Amino acid sequence: MAEGTEVSAKEKGVDWLLVLEKYALILAWIALIVVFAFVAPSSFLQWPTFSSIIFGSQAVLVVLTLGLIIPLTAGDFDVSVAAVLTFSAMILAVLNAKMGLPLWQAVLACLAMGLIVGFLNAFFIIFFRIHSLIVTLGTASVIQGLILWISSSQTLSGVSPGLIDWVIVNRLFDIPLAFYYAMALGVIIWYVFEFTPIGRRLLFVGRGREVARLSGISVVRVRGVALVASSVIATLAGIINVGTTGGADPLSGLTFLLPAFAAAFLGATSIVPGRFNPLGSIIAVFFLVTGITGLNFLGVDTFVQNMFNGAALILAVSLSQLVRGRKEQGLT
Amino acid sequence: MSSSHSDLGTGAPDTSAPALFAEHVSKTFGGEKALSDVAFTVAPREVHGLLGQNGSGKSTLIKILAGFHAPDTGATLQVFGRPVPLPLAPGQFRGLGLAFVHQHLGLMPSLTVLENLMLSELATRAGAYINWARERQRAREVFARFDLDLDPSAKVEDLPQVERALLAIVRAFDDIRGERAAHDTPGILFLDEPTPFLPKEGVSQLFGLVRGIVDEGASVIFVSHDVDEVLEITDRATILRDGRVAGTLETANALYADFVELIIGRRIEAFQAKAHDLRGAEVDVAVSGLTGGTVVDLSADLHPGEVLGLTGLIGSGFDEVPYLLFGASRAVSGTLKIHDKSYDLHDISPQRAMEGGIALLPGDRLGSAGVGDLTLIDNITLPVLSSFHGLTGLKRRAMRRRTSELGREFDVRPNVPERELESLSGGNQQKVLLAKWMQTSPSLMLLDEPTQGVDVGARQQVFEAIRDVAEQGAAVICASTDYGQLAAICDRVLIFARGRVVRELVGSDVTKDRIAEQTVLSLALGNQGEAGTTGHSTEQVHG
Numbered sequence: 081m082a083e084g085t086e087v088s089a090k091e092k093g094v095d096w097l098l099v100l101e102k103y104a105l106i107l108a109w110i111a112l113i114v115v116f117a118f119v120a121p122s123s124f125l126q127w128p129t130f131s132s133i134i135f136g137s138q139a140v141l142v143v144l145t146l147g148l149i150i151p152l153t154a155g156d157f158d159v160s161v162a163a164v165l166t167f168s169a170m171i172l173a174v175l176n177a178k179m180g181l182p183l184w185q186a187v188l189a190c191l192a193m194g195l196i197v198g199f200l201n202a203f204f205i206i207f208f209r210i211h212s213l214i215v216t217l218g219t220a221s222v223i224q225g226l227i228l229w230i231s232s233s234q235t236l237s238g239v240s241p242g243l244i245d246w247v248i249v250n251r252l253f254d255i256p257l258a259f260y261y262a263m264a265l266g267v268i269i270w271y272v273f274e275f276t277p278i279g280r281r282l283l284f285v286g287r288g289r290e291v292a293r294l295s296g297i298s299v300v301r302v303r304g305v306a307l308v309a310s311s312v313i314a315t316l317a318g319i320i321n322v323g324t325t326g327g328a329d330p331l332s333g334l335t336f337l338l339p340a341f342a343a344a345f346l347g348a349t350s351i352v353p354g355r356f357n358p359l360g361s362i363i364a365v366f367f368l369v370t371g372i373t374g375l376n377f378l379g380v381d382t383f384v385q386n387m388f389n390g391a392a393l394i395l396a397v398s399l400s401q402l403v404r405g406r407k408e409q410g411l412t
Numbered sequence: 413m414s415s416s417h418s419d420l421g422t423g424a425p426d427t428s429a430p431a432l433f434a435e436h437v438s439k440t441f442g443g444e445k446a447l448s449d450v451a452f453t454v455a456p457r458e459v460h461g462l463l464g465q466n467g468s469g470k471s472t473l474i475k476i477l478a479g480f481h482a483p484d485t486g487a488t489l490q491v492f493g494r495p496v497p498l499p500l501a502p503g504q505f506r507g508l509g510l511a512f513v514h515q516h517l518g519l520m521p522s523l524t525v526l527e528n529l530m531l532s533e534l535a536t537r538a539g540a541y542i543n544w545a546r547e548r549q550r551a552r553e554v555f556a557r558f559d560l561d562l563d564p565s566a567k568v569e570d571l572p573q574v575e576r577a578l579l580a581i582v583r584a585f586d587d588i589r590g591e592r593a594a595h596d597t598p599g600i601l602f603l604d605e606p607t608p609f610l611p612k613e614g615v616s617q618l619f620g621l622v623r624g625i626v627d628e629g630a631s632v633i634f635v636s637h638d639v640d641e642v643l644e645i646t647d648r649a650t651i652l653r654d655g656r657v658a659g660t661l662e663t664a665n666a667l668y669a670d671f672v673e674l675i676i677g678r679r680i681e682a683f684q685a686k687a688h689d690l691r692g693a694e695v696d697v698a699v700s701g702l703t704g705g706t707v708v709d710l711s712a713d714l715h716p717g718e719v720l721g722l723t724g725l726i727g728s729g730f731d732e733v734p735y736l737l738f739g740a741s742r743a744v745s746g747t748l749k750i751h752d753k754s755y756d757l758h759d760i761s762p763q764r765a766m767e768g769g770i771a772l773l774p775g776d777r778l779g780s781a782g783v784g785d786l787t788l789i790d791n792i793t794l795p796v797l798s799s800f801h802g803l804t805g806l807k808r809r810a811m812r813r814r815t816s817e818l819g820r821e822f823d824v825r826p827n828v829p830e831r832e833l834e835s836l837s838g839g840n841q842q843k844v845l846l847a848k849w850m851q852t853s854p855s856l857m858l859l860d861e862p863t864q865g866v867d868v869g870a871r872q873q874v875f876e877a878i879r880d881v882a883e884q885g886a887a888v889i890c891a892s893t894d895y896g897q898l899a900a901i902c903d904r905v906l907i908f909a910r911g912r913v914v915r916e917l918v919g920s921d922v923t924k925d926r927i928a929e930q931t932v933l934s935l936a937l938g939n940q941g942e943a944g945t946t947g948h949s950t951e952q953v954h955g
Contacts, residue, residue: 271805274808275804275805276805276806277800277801277806279806281797284786284790284794287783287785287786288779288782290776290780291780291781291782291783292794293740293762294738294762294772294774294780294781295762295766295794295795296766296795297794298763
């Protein structure tokens with residue numbers, strides 16, 4: 081009876097549509113590069129463009145996106161990550177540049193702040209059963225107020241040069257170290273998502289909370305850990321941001337929010353279609369950044385950034401709906 | 413008001429045409445006849461009962477009249493003497509002066525009484541302005557006409573269950589006031605099992621409203637499982653059995669036993685429950701004093717390898733027991749002993765239940781039991797993930813192998829571990845989910861409607877799988893309304909009414925017919941129990 085019931089996936093042949101779906105984002109990224117290479121060969125198609133601008137300076141966005149996909153996988157939105165990023169940068173600048181504390185102490189303070197914000201988010205979302213979008217929208221606004229307060233609405237600079245050296249100045253293969261930090265985080269999250277029970281539990285909590293609960297998973301703990309993780313990782317992004325820009329300003333960090341969401345959802349359409357996944361997210365960030373950088377080289381105004389990111393977010397979510405719809409048709 | 417009963421019981425209509433007249437109504441679903449040649453007549457100003465077991469065709473008949481199903485050709489329908497072509501279009505019933513109240517009432521709990529009352533009007537009415545003061549006044553008048561004490565500004569979620577039911581009924585009747593006026597017809601109201609979740613006083617309040625509606629000239633069709641209620645409120649009743657009309661009774665001239673005979677198809681003999689012969693078998697699992705939800709003070713002992721069935725009419729609470737024992741919903745009190753360990757059921761959580769060797773397979777297959785858009789590997793390995801954790805993370809290949817092996821053992825088709833759960837048929841999904849729990853070798857397996865939506869072939873395999881678990885030494889508790897299934901797999905069946913066990917069937921009494929019969933009688937048995945008959949509880953003490 082054993083024979084014949086087992087059908088190997090290989091025997092059915094390769095489903096090219098599925099393969100295309102998996103790598104469509106990479107193809108789109110390559111297409112984008114080719115287009116810009118033709119339009120602006122002298123300025124765009126240079127290694128420094130990639131090493132410094134696309135890979136180097138956007139490590140912050142990669143880290144932020146990687147943190148964001150953790151609660152997204154567990155079914156919760158965290159829109160406070162950009163505020164946490166900015167707050168972390170500002171705490172670091174205030175403690176290190178203004179008050180003269182050693183760098184490691186300032187970094188510890190940032191991480192502690194991330195823990196506290198994550199716990200508060202989790203407490204209100206889980207204990208009071210409020211939608212995560214509402215709670216984190218509220219905490220984001222509170223944090224923005226705190227940022228303006230501790231910074232007196234001023235941009236701060238003068239942090240320890242050691243931080244800047246170890247983030248953006250020191251390079252490997254001409255790419256700033258920040259890029260490698262982001263990749264390392266990506267590998268860790270990929271490992272957790274794919275190869276640990278925690279990753280599976282995260283997925284089940286996001287897909288079927290009741291199934292997870294009745295399978296003995298502590299849904300409260302999983303959601304809490306996910307929210308704390310995204311906050312703590314956002315503080316790391318803030319620290320890298322200080323290293324990248326050499327200081328902290330009270331507002332610019334907030335502009336990371338939309339591209340991070342766009343990259344998370346765009347990433348969920350590729351590599352492991354239908355799931356938030358680290359590799360897809362990283363590629364999505366590079367896709368978005370390449371698009372914006374290319375447009376900048378063409379001399380397009382910066383407001384196009386907003387339009388590009390926003391359009392990408394909507395397109396990504398629409399695409400994922402399409403993927404789902406096609407699958408449902410395939411079943412009947 | 414009480415006069416309406418005897419006046420109409422004689423069946424002499426004051427207008428010539430019946431309110432509703434349907435004939436030769438048949439319905440075939442994929443070769444199976446759900447209804448065959450049913451005739452159904454309801455007189456004006458009549459409360460007409462519609463009875464039958466699950467699967468007797470009641471719901472199909474109502475769905476045809478509501479326009480959800482098209483009947484087979486040949487059926488005719490007249491409403492107040494006017495012929496109506498079949499099938500009805502969805503929503504057409506309202507234009508004919510028909511109104512339906514379903515068991516789930518269709519109220520929006522977070523909105524006010526007034527908003528709920530106006531729901532269908534708000535959904536369809538054009539116009540730029542709602543005169544709330546006038547609507548509130550009108551609502552008060554409607555409530556006053558039927559002697560209801562409802563506050564239009566109260567939120568529905570704050571109302572007791574009884575008042576929600578009353579509101580739903582008044583709303584249904586109020587929705588057809590335009591049609592009643594336009595066509596000068598008194599209207600027909602269908603109440604589809606409105607009472608199972610109501611306390612006794614609530615039922616009499618509801619009956620008061622039904623009589624008030626009849627006094628307005630309308631006819632009411634009352635669907636119920638409870639013969640006592642049918643005896644109390646109806647003038648006549650039609651009983652369906654296996655898709656045919658088993659008979660129509662004049663309530664005033666009928667006895668309780670007449671109804672039961674028509675419902676189950678034969679007379680019932682006096683029943684004497686046999687004491688359960690334990691033969692000194694060890695007790696493996698003992699539930700005592702479980703109270704929570706609808707369930708009151710349940711005690712039951714199980715032996716290793718025993719399959720215990722729980723059943724009853726809807727609302728009797730039997731289906732809550734698996735969830736209460738697993739800690740999926742919280743019990744008020746009770747203890748559960750497995751082997752030598754004792755658990756307080758008020759505190760038990762799914763985690764602790766699993767550690768204690770309990771497994772629960774919920775009835776809501778893709779809502780609570782498994783995640784449809786995740787793979788078989790993900791679904792099957794969920795409860796045992798930690799065992800696949802090696803030095804370098806999850807052993808994906810071992811997980812795949814386990815899924816493949818279990819799939820072969822439980823004959824999952826197609827047995828492709830990478831497939832998403834929802835891409836399998838209902839029966840194969842259920843085999844996967846059974847495998848998910850059986851690999852944990854539970855001491856107590858809890859099941860809720862394990863073969864609902866499962867095709868006939870897979871059904872047998874699910875039965876075998878359940879018996880296999882029992883043979884491996886687990887105790888199994890299975891809540892179900894499928895009497896054939898209970899008869900097939902259970903050693904013993906407990907029948908519930910109003911949260912209490914009213915009958916225990918053992919050995920040769922565990923047959924489909926016997927379970928069906930005792931379930932139909934369960935409410936009467938429950939009443940006896942409340943009156944002080946303790947014969948049952950002594951049976952239970954043996955363990």
